[in-house]
Amino acid sequence: MDLIDLKDAYKIYNEGYENEVRALSGVSLQVQRGEFLSIVGASGSGKSTLMNILGCLDIPTYGTYHLDGQDVGELTDRQLSKIRNKEVGFVFQGFHLIQALNAYENVELPLIYQGISGIKRREMVMEALERVKLTDRAHHKPSEMSGGQQQRVAIARAISTKPAIIMADEPTGALDSRTGEHVMEILMGLNGEGTTVILITHNTELAGACNRLIRISDGVIVEDSLREGVAT
Amino acid sequence: MNVRQGFKMAAKSIFSNKVRSFLTMLGIIIGVAAVVIMVSVVQGQNQKIKENFEKMGTNKISVSAFRYNMQDLTQDLYDFCLSLKELILGVTPNGGYYGPVKYMTKSTEANQQYGMSQTYLGSDQYSLCNNYTVEYGRDICWLDIKNYNQVVVLGASLKEFLFDYKNPIGEKITIGGQKFEVVGVYEAKGSEQNWYMDYMCVVPYSMNRMLNKQSMFSEFSVKAKSSEATTEAITRLTGFLSGRITNENGYFNVWSENTWMEQSDEQNRMMSLVLGGIAGISLLVGGIGIMNIMLVTVRERTREIGIRKAIGGTRKSILIQFLIEAAVICGTGGILGILLGYLGTLVAGKLILDIVLFPGVPMTLGAFGFSVILGISFGMYPAVKASGLQPVEALRAE
Numbered sequence: 001m002d003l004i005d006l007k008d009a010y011k012i013y014n015e016g017y018e019n020e021v022r023a024l025s026g027v028s029l030q031v032q033r034g035e036f037l038s039i040v041g042a043s044g045s046g047k048s049t050l051m052n053i054l055g056c057l058d059i060p061t062y063g064t065y066h067l068d069g070q071d072v073g074e075l076t077d078r079q080l081s082k083i084r085n086k087e088v089g090f091v092f093q094g095f096h097l098i099q100a101l102n103a104y105e106n107v108e109l110p111l112i113y114q115g116i117s118g119i120k121r122r123e124m125v126m127e128a129l130e131r132v133k134l135t136d137r138a139h140h141k142p143s144e145m146s147g148g149q150q151q152r153v154a155i156a157r158a159i160s161t162k163p164a165i166i167m168a169d170e171p172t173g174a175l176d177s178r179t180g181e182h183v184m185e186i187l188m189g190l191n192g193e194g195t196t197v198i199l200i201t202h203n204t205e206l207a208g209a210c211n212r213l214i215r216i217s218d219g220v221i222v223e224d225s226l227r228e229g230v231a232t
Numbered sequence: 233m234n235v236r237q238g239f240k241m242a243a244k245s246i247f248s249n250k251v252r253s254f255l256t257m258l259g260i261i262i263g264v265a266a267v268v269i270m271v272s273v274v275q276g277q278n279q280k281i282k283e284n285f286e287k288m289g290t291n292k293i294s295v296s297a298f299r300y301n302m303q304d305l306t307q308d309l310y311d312f313c314l315s316l317k318e319l320i321l322g323v324t325p326n327g328g329y330y331g332p333v334k335y336m337t338k339s340t341e342a343n344q345q346y347g348m349s350q351t352y353l354g355s356d357q358y359s360l361c362n363n364y365t366v367e368y369g370r371d372i373c374w375l376d377i378k379n380y381n382q383v384v385v386l387g388a389s390l391k392e393f394l395f396d397y398k399n400p401i402g403e404k405i406t407i408g409g410q411k412f413e414v415v416g417v418y419e420a421k422g423s424e425q426n427w428y429m430d431y432m433c434v435v436p437y438s439m440n441r442m443l444n445k446q447s448m449f450s451e452f453s454v455k456a457k458s459s460e461a462t463t464e465a466i467t468r469l470t471g472f473l474s475g476r477i478t479n480e481n482g483y484f485n486v487w488s489e490n491t492w493m494e495q496s497d498e499q500n501r502m503m504s505l506v507l508g509g510i511a512g513i514s515l516l517v518g519g520i521g522i523m524n525i526m527l528v529t530v531r532e533r534t535r536e537i538g539i540r541k542a543i544g545g546t547r548k549s550i551l552i553q554f555l556i557e558a559a560v561i562c563g564t565g566g567i568l569g570i571l572l573g574y575l576g577t578l579v580a581g582k583l584i585l586d587i588v589l590f591p592g593v594p595m596t597l598g599a600f601g602f603s604v605i606l607g608i609s610f611g612m613y614p615a616v617k618a619s620g621l622q623p624v625e626a627l628r629a630e
Contacts, residue, residue, distance in 0.1 A: 052624050055542075057541075057542055057623045057624045057627070058622075058623075058624045077546070077547055078546050078547070078548075081541065081544055081545065081546040081547070082544065082546075084541070084542060084543065084544050084623075085543065085544020086544070090542050090543065092627075096535070096538075096539045096542070096627065097539075098536050098539060098540075099536075100244055100245060100248040100536075101244065109540070109543055109545075110543040110544050112237050113540075113543065113544040113545050113546070113549060114544065115234075157543065161544075
């Protein structure tokens, strides 16, 4: 069974009005467990909309989306929250950390929402921070950290719940090339352990590191190719 | 997310914006303090008035009657009062003699502070009817009245003025040129406002003939058994007197302190309500301030709400978080307001009523509970707004 099964998905804003925008126009996409997929496209091509739908942050206007066999369109608000919490980990270009909380507390947040108790939660947070090599920065606030460190905290937050899918939207976009490489190494490592990683980028060089490339243009998939020389 | 986590997050958010949180709380602090102070002062005033009434004696009926031919009426009225024995505890004529009281070289005429004292003419039940207790010596007794004994019981201040620390029992004082033997001293009532209640003395009513050269009494005090008995006795006395005194030949009046006390209670209740209401409006304004700030907070933290939703925060958890935040702001404001209110009540109590006044526990708890409820009610709309945000749109917010 496909982990992700999106069929003929449309996302239309202001449908029927003069300012109607078609962000996605009939996109179908199947993703297996353990794939390292990159979605590339120019700015405004609809790649972020596609990620939002795949990550259950948004639902398609038309079409169906099955995540791990579940029809997302039929889920309640609460069930969607639960899926975002347990199945999906997000890494955003702008890090999206909560400024009032320190690194530890940011990573802890999804575990709190999951209802995991104190000691177990602490173990999981430290494990995630260890993974991104930031245990020494646990009690620093985002404003006291560099961009690369903040993105690593965001990754730690995304992996703390051990989700099936990591969605990374331009994770290196705000970073210098060396820090970007480091972030990519972490993502590749996660993929190596069996986590499905979906990377959204306009950087074809980064996309080259993935084993499957989806190119999207004007809300339509124009290329879906497996990359040679990259092991699945 | 459990409630404990909610409180932790609320505390974090409040502390990360200290000045704004404090300014938001200020409305609640001032509102709660105002309610506490105003209601406490009114209650204190009420208490003080009540205490004064109690010092004068509760369930006390005053009868005042005058007729051109008073001679017969005095005895009839006294007999009638005594006949109400199932309703009353005691009855006394309430006569007075206003003249100097002297002991050795001291005379009340020369008292710079209080001036001349009042001498009352009463029965052996005078102290019962007027709420006096004998501190030492003895009270006036029936034989003193019957045998025309020239004895006197002194009020505490008068004793102090005439005798200082000397034991007055057995000493002779002069009232209206007549010698009286001091047989007892009443306990001080200690009311600053009604100082005259201690600056007095009581002699047997049979001395009326000697001091006032007459045997009529136009005033009686009756002590009833209960407030119900008071009402009943007033009715009967009014009935008795209206049969004997008409507008043409005299006047009469029967009243009790209970009626005054009820009226004053009612007035104070109204006062409490009016002042509490005014202070309540200031609390309401504080509450609207909370709502305003919470709405600004929701707008400012739209992205944060989006992040929380993206990583698994449910509508309910966001709602609870913002509600707890509003409740904590209001609750903390409430506690600070209560502390300020205690301080203000102490100061106001001293300045206005000259007593040590503390707000009551039920009102303190009520004020705290009200401020928390205020927070939850005014935090509800912003919290619902926050929890209803779509994650994608919230994340896009700048």
